[in-house]
Amino acid sequence: MSDLLDKIGHAYGNTSQNKVVDVSLNNWGQIEIKNLTPGSENLDFHLISSDGDFDDLDALRSSGKRVTEYVKSAFVTDRSLSQVKAIQSMYNPNALEVPSVFVTKDNVLANKNTKLSEIFGDKVETLKINASRLDNTGSIKIPNLPIYLDIPILLDVKNSTIKDLKDAIKERFNNEVDVEVESNGRLRIIDNAPNQSPISFALSTLDAKGLEVAGIPTNNASEYQKTYFNKEGAKLESNVAQIAQNGVANGSTQLSEVSRGSLEKSVFNMKLNDVNGSFLEAQMILDNGAFLSLPNGIKIPLYDPTTADVQVSKPNEVTYRQLMDAMSIALNYSNIDPAIYQQISDNPYSKESKEQFIDLLKQAKGNLSVNLNEDGKIMIQDNMHSNTKMQFMLFDKDANDFSQNALHSDKPSLKLNANNALVIDKPSVNFFDQLEGVITSVRKGIYRPDALGDTYSSDMRNLGIQNGITLIDHLSDHIEKMIAKNGAHGKAFENIIRRNEVLKTQVQSIRGETTGTDMAETYNKFSNLTNNYNAVLASTNKINNLSLTKYL
Structure with missing residues (x-):
């Protein structure tokens, strides 16, 4: 270890x-x-392990090799697999588990009445089931069939439910198995005839032409980047804070500041349901400029609406506001005439193209808004519906690439939502939100993360009472520091007031010495001056009256 x-x-x-x-x-x-x-606050972590060695994660997930997960989140994942093979349970050799999560696109755990179309991708028409029992020689033996052939079962996805799937599997094995969707969302098959040879099971998804098509959800615990934003009513919210060198990112922050490296030649895939619920795949391409790639070969230049320049931003100068503008256009896709997209794509780097681009943003903002919140997480608000039809994920095109070249290149990337390790403590404090999380843990009796076992629920990312204690210690320290800081400020204010009082007294003293007047003393002084002056006048008058005649 x-x-x-x-x-x-x-x-x-x-x-x-x-x-x-x-x-x-x-x-x-x-x-x-x-x-x-x-x-x-830039730590991020995810870990899986396996007894298979693959360069591509989806190939690993389809291989039938065991994958051990260490981080679990109740996020809706990408429907990127066309085939999965059941794996023998570590705790019951007579049980098989399908390494996929059977939850609907609205993140509701499947039950027997759930339609298969709510679980698998939109392009899936048929579910192919390969279920067999091996004989003692290792050959495939199909129950109820006279020959050793692996003949698949085909189910119409649009008209079948989980119950139909379970019944088909039981029938194939002569009702010698039990089939359930466990509380963790996985399909589990238990062999009740352990004395016979082992069973095998695989699922494949087919399109209208009978060809394999990606449509099976990846396991929520083994997936990392390819997860949809969390949905709450009319709002979608990411879970990865965008942190730049000098703090939380805002609209003017460049993507390269958060990725801590060059994003030149990077491609980010978007999978989404737009504001009307229509599924869409798009790309943000950062190569010789910045572009939003839409279906039918449309390539929209990502202009900067705050400048008069008609040139496209350079890859490392693209801001979060421009990323959110691209998201807004994609999420409003079905509300715009396709001819408008074509005109912008055909006439790039022009004043007309930029004006049309700005018009797209104005129309999108009437239906939805995309912004960064105070924690640096992206928020998508539906302005049209109280319960939004939107879904959104963004991930690096090479997210599944674990080849030697990819591992050694250490290419900078961008993550908005991820099945990452829980953040227990961080320098920044959102006091009331964090305290509310601790209270929720106590109310639900969740002692620590994963205390609920394999149960699939929104509480999978609950920090639990164990980590809540650590968090409260941090909040307590924060409050004590704030009290100490306030006390220091209070003492500083007291000293300032005391100095001001002393200064005031000194000023008044100086002013009294220079301009102050003692009324009694002044009156007496001026009275004496008046008497003396009158005496002088009297003496002068007598002298003036003296003459020789009067003398004689």
């Missing part, structure tokens, strides 16, 4: 001379990663 922890630390940049993160195992067997850079 220590080797794994060291390997994780090395992936973050730990060396023998310098530690960037501290990686440890807590008392509950959970991996904890602590960022040693003060004030940093």
Whole structure:
């Protein structure tokens, strides 16, 4: 285990001379990663392991090899698999589990009445089931058939339910198996005839032409980037905060500031249901400019509406506002005349093209809004429906590439929503939201993450009471620091007031010395001056009256 922890630390940049993160195992067997850079909130982590070695994750998921997951979230995942093979349970050798999650596109756990069309992709017309029992020689033996042939069962997806799927599997195995959709969303087949040879099971999705087509959901725990935003009423919200070097990203922040590297030649795929519920695949291409690629070969230049320049932004100068503009256009796709898209695409780098681009944004903003919230997470608000029909995911085109070249290239990327490890503590504080999360843990009796076992629910990402205690300690420290800070400010104010009082007294004293008057003293002084003046006048008058005649 220590080797794994060291390997994780090395992936973050730990060396023998310098530690960037501290990686440890807590008392509950959970991996904890602590960022040693003060004030940093850029940690992100996801881990899976397998007994198969593949360069492509979807190939691994379809191979029938065991995949062990360490992070689980109740996110709707991409329907990117065309085939899955059931895997023997680690705890029951007579049980098979299908490594996919059977939840609807609205993130509701499937039950026996759920239509298959609500689970599988929109292009899927037929579900092909390969179910067989091997004989002692290893040959495929199909129950109820005289020959050893693996003849598949075909189910019409639009007119079949989970119950039909379960009944078809039971019938194939002569009712010697039990079939259930477990609380974790996985299809489980239990062989009730263990003395016979083992069973095998596989699912494939076919289009209208009978060709294999991607339509099976990936397992929510093994998926990382390719997850849809969380939906709450009329709002979609991502779960990955966009953090730049100097703080939370805003509309003017460049994507390259958050990715911490060049995004030149990067391509980001978008899969979404627009504001009317229509499914759409699009791309944001950052190569010799920045473009939004839409169906039918449409390529919309991503202009900067805040400038008069008609040139397209360079890949490393694209801002979050431009990314959100591209998302707005894609999410409003079915409300616009296709001819408008074609005109913008055919006439790039022109004043007319930019004006039409700005018009697209104005029309989109009437139906929806896309913004960054105070935590740096992207929010999509439906202005037309109280319960939005929209869904959205964005992921790197090479998200599934784990080849040696991809591992060594360490290419910067962009993540908006991810099945990542839980963040227990971080430098920034959203006091009331975090406290509400702790209260929810107590009310639901969730002691720690994964305390509910394999149950698929929104509480899979609940921090639990265990981590809530740590969080409250942090909030308490934060409050104490704020109290200390306020106390320091209070003392500073008291000192300032005291200095002002002293200064006021000194000023009044100086003013009194320079302009102050003692009325009694002044009156007495001026009275004496008046008497003296009158005496002088009297003496002068007598002298003036003296003459020789009067003398004689």
